[in-house]
Amino acid sequence: MDSDRPRAIDHLVLPIESLQTSRERLEALGFTVARQADHPFGTSNACVFLADGTYLEPLVIRDASLVGESVRGGNVFTGRDARFRGGRLEGLSAIVVSSTDAAADHERFLRAGISAGDMLGFSRQALTAEGAPVTASFQLTFADLGSDLFFLFSCQRINPLPADRSVLERHENGVVALREVLLHGAAPDDLVKRIETVTHAAGFSEADETAFTLANARIRLVAGAETASGADRAVKAAAVVFHVADLTVTELLLADNHLPYVRTPHRITVAPAPGQGVSFVFEE
Incomplete structure (x- = not known):
């Protein structure tokens, strides 16, 4: 158990x-x-x-x-x-x-x-x-x-599926792990309790967000402008955050493939596109 x-x-x-x-x-x-x-x-x-x-x-x-x-x-x-x-x-x-x-x-x-x-x-x-x-x-x-x-x-x-996936786990963009999943939605106590029940991770609330630290990554629930106003209280996923070995390698690959992205000092964000679904964020 x-x-x-x-x-x-x-x-x-x-x-x-x-x-x-x-x-x-x-x-x-x-x-x-x-x-x-x-x-x-x-x-x-x-x-x-x-x-x-x-x-x-x-x-x-x-x-x-x-x-x-x-x-x-x-x-x-x-x-x-x-x-x-x-x-x-x-x-x-x-x-x-x-x-x-x-x-x-x-x-x-x-x-x-x-x-x-x-x-x-x-x-x-x-x-x-x-x-x-x-x-x-x-x-x-x-x-x-x-x-x-x-x-x-x-x-x-x-x-389980066959264990040796080493070839499939190597990615040109340098991604080595999942870091965080970003959700948008209001965070009433009932919703926080539901997420805690499934993940066994206690929610930590501060300002307009609640974070759940799981064994290998984090879930972060953020109230956006529409959820804060009560116009849309449905939970929905907004982004997946990946850990990369070298952000410069990631940026060079995206540039070589002519993909638009936004670079800040510590992260690269790629907006959703067909076949991708949500924003992808790359961080060292």
């Missing part, structure tokens, strides 16, 4: 319209992108694996009929993806935390009144570094944050 220590971020889910567009965009940004992988319920991904063990999951609808069937059958993963796509074409829809006991997570979410629905167990085919087929299996448990544009869930790897 998982301890009460802060959880680690496992991966980020980024709904996009085209895997090809996403691959081209992410490769232009200097990321190494894995081959396409298909889920049994009609979605597919082409992931970006980082050296710290986290990864980005660009997610596309491969088979609309399979997805629709799974939504009608109560699949929370595809159901929440459909709700997100109904309000926003692309973006970052979920933070996923690592779990060693998804069933215990589900029971805890039920007791706390934050469960988003039934657990989801599934398997899919993958390949080892040598090209041999293996079956990877997962158990997912979902939490509701009261927003169609963002939610949290935990992932237990019953039969």
Whole structure:
């Protein structure tokens, strides 16, 4: 069973319209992108694996009929993806935390009144570094944050993906780790408690933001002008912050690929574009 220590971020889910567009965009940004992988319920991904063990999951609808069937059958993963796509074409829809006991997570979410629905167990085919087929299996448990544009869930790897991803974890832009996920939205006590329940990380509030320090990265919830006024209280993801080994290397790559960016002394920000979804921030 998982301890009460802060959880680690496992991966980020980024709904996009085209895997090809996403691959081209992410490769232009200097990321190494894995081959396409298909889920049994009609979605597919082409992931970006980082050296710290986290990864980005660009997610596309491969088979609309399979997805629709799974939504009608109560699949929370595809159901929440459909709700997100109904309000926003692309973006970052979920933070996923690592779990060693998804069933215990589900029971805890039920007791706390934050469960988003039934657990989801599934398997899919993958390949080892040598090209041999293996079956990877997962158990997912979902939490509701009261927003169609963002939610949290935990992932237990019953039969993990092949461990040797060293080639995929090397990126021309110098990215070595996930540092932070920036969310926009008001931070009432109930929302903070929900995030704390999922992440096991206590929220620290100061001025107009609340920060949650997880085992390997931080979640920062900031009230923007629209949320401060109460016009839009929905939580939504705004940016992913990466740690890079050398910011100059990152800047040279972006310049060579003719990608617009904003440079300040300690960071580079790249605005969202098709296949990317949210702002990407690079920091040493």
